[in-house]
Amino acid sequence: MAKAVVNQDACVGCESCVGACPVSAISVNDGKASVDAGTCERDFTVKNF
């Protein structure tokens, strides 16, 4: 099953997604977000952040 990925070209590093992820799989380093594939549960129910 595919995991969530971040479009690195579009990410502005605002960190809005970090707190929205229910399993804390997202982190922002050097101004770009990334998803820990081992933590991501592909729960795409988060829509409002």
Ligand code: SF4
């Ligand atoms: S930090 Fe997260 S919410 Fe902000 S632009 Fe990047 S991917 Fe989108």
